[in-house]
Amino acid sequence: MKFSNLAAFSTLAAFTSVASADCDYVSGNYYCSETDAVVYSNVGYSGSFMDVTNMDESTCACTQEKVTFSGAMAPLDQELSVHFRGPLKLLQFGVYYPSEGTSLKKRDATASEDCSTVIQHQHRKREAAVAVVEVTSTVYVDGDGELVSATTGSAVGFSDSAVSTAVVVTSSLAPASSAATSTAAAASSAAASSAAASSSAASSAAASSSASSSASSSAASSSSSSGASGSGWQRVSYYSPGSTTNCTFMNNEGGTxxxxxxSSCFGNSISFAASDGVSGASSAQALDEVTLASDKEYMIFSGVDCSDDSIGDCGYYRGDIPAYHGFGGKTKMFVFEFLMPHDYSSSTNEDMPAIWMLNAKIPRTLQYGDSTCSCWSTGCGEVDLFEILSSGSEKLITHIHDGQGNDGTSTGGGGTQDYFARPTSSSLKAAVIFDGSDESIHVLEVSGDFGSTLSAATVEEWLNTSGSSAALSS
Incomplete structure (x- = not known):
């Protein structure tokens, strides 16, 4: 999402499966079936990326050093910032961590089970058969759908403009009950205690770090998980129009x-966002109920300033910026309610809304610009949650960009060409659940309220939503 229109998607079989799949090729991209949920499995690997260590204004150059990582969800267990591009109206946003001792387990549907409570969490229930996508290798095709290259783990780079897309489309029909679902694991006791404290933190529009820094340690940096029976999930960050708790809205209007x-070298840094989302501000403000225009962006960090290193080190970041922690940990959940109405007011990224996550190191150095001034191009992590790929499209795609299954470049990862329906006139509620216990990420539509707590049963029902699955290769 961040830079390139050439995405490295992954698929189980060779190009022959692409040709036989029931998919449409539209404006350089393939779209297969509408879905309510996408489940990524086998998330996390051992690798490295190049981390920025200095941004020199005198030479307009950045220096980097190699950082290694390993384990379930890595590198996506590191702190993430949450990004939004218009046209979009955000109505709710929240971050949850498991309460102490919580363990959520998939409930297998049986003939005797009343499934009505599960189905109510699926806005658009599909037929009994759903498309299941397994992702283990990479296939590139040109604009005519012809095979360019396939790989099972080595890096492939193309500069030829004829290579316009890469496709994930190995779809097989399977009963809905066999679609991938998973367990949502618990975070550590330390994460739970901080999460509980956060629910009583100040809910003023300012959302300053001083009010919630100690209460949001789990939201910023928790990375451990454990399993036992328990009570559910605790909300540690929340936004509704005009009010925030442990959320800091920012944009790229630094210096204005x-x-x-x-600077003439690196342009505008991040800055506090004004209540309109598009202007800069001198201090943190809560976003009003605004519709972000095409190609305009803002982002959300936690309310914890990077000067508070008791919950982890933010690493290097550009000087004289409002630097805040993101949302870390192997097990965490993000919730959203939003609309994406049509808007053709921009000459760039026209009517192409998106919601995505970045390794929080990226915007704290340079989100757009010289690739050596952020860790993005070397695979430190991005998750595209809901992204329109061509102007005016009604189909939202999800994809993971990191080095998994590749050699550490951003062209690894995986995804599916099944899509969510774009919410143009009525809002869509969604949850994104990172489960460190079984190395999965669930991106799914949901219903119900995003209260200060969510019961284990509610989240279990969400996890049982049938949809597409994408298994990342190691």
Whole structure:
């Protein structure tokens, strides 16, 4: 999502499966079946990326060093920032961590089970058979659908403009009951205690770090998980129009309105966002109920300033910026309610809304610009949650970009060409659940309220939503 229109998607079989799949090729991209949920499995690997260690204004150059990582969800267990591009209206956003001792287990549907409570969490229930996508290798095709290259783990790079897309389309029909689902694991006791404290933190529009830094340690950096029976999930961050708790809205307007900086070398840094989402501000403000126009962006960090290193080190970041922690940990959940109405007011990224996550190191150095000034191009991690790939499209795609299954470049990862329906006139509620216990990420539509707590049963029902699955290769 961040830079390139050429995405390295992955698929189980060779190109012959692409040709036989029931998919449509539209504006350089393939779309297969509408879905309510996508489940990524086998998330996490051992690898490295190049981390920024300095941004030199005198030479306009950045220096980097190699950082290694390993384990379930890595590198996506590191702190993430959450990004939004218009046209989009955000109505709710929240972050949850498991309460102490929580363990959520998949409930297998049986003939005697009343499935009505599960089905109510699926806005658009599909037929009994759903498309299941397994992702283990990479296939590139050109604009005519012809095979360019396939790989099972080595890096492939193309500069030829004729290579316009890469496709994931190995779809097989399977009973809905066999679609991938998983367990949502618990976070550590330390994460739970901080999460509980956060629910009583100040809910003023300012969302300053001082009010919630100690209460949001889990939201910023928790990375451990354990399993036992328990009570559910605790909300540690929340936004509704005009009000925030442990959320900091930012954009890339540094140097324009009292926060952040601008330079001829690196342009505008991140800054506090004003309540309209598009202007800069001198201090943190809560977003009003606004519809972000095409190609305009803002992002959300936690309310914990990077000067608070008791919950982890933010690493290097550009000087004189409002630097805040993101949301870390192997097990965590993000919830959203949003609309994406049509808007053709921009000459770039026209009517192409998106919601995605980045390794929080990226915007704290340079989100757009010289690739050596962020860790993005070397695979430190991005998750595209709901992204429109061509102007005016009604189909939202999800994809993971990191080095998994590749050699550490951002062209690894995987995804599916099944899609969510774009919510243009009525809002969509969604949950994104990172489960460190079984190395999965669930991106799914849900219903119900996003209260200060969510019961284990509610989240279990969400996890049982049938949909597409994408198994990442090691």
């Amino acid at each position: 309105a009292g926060s952040g900086v601008w």
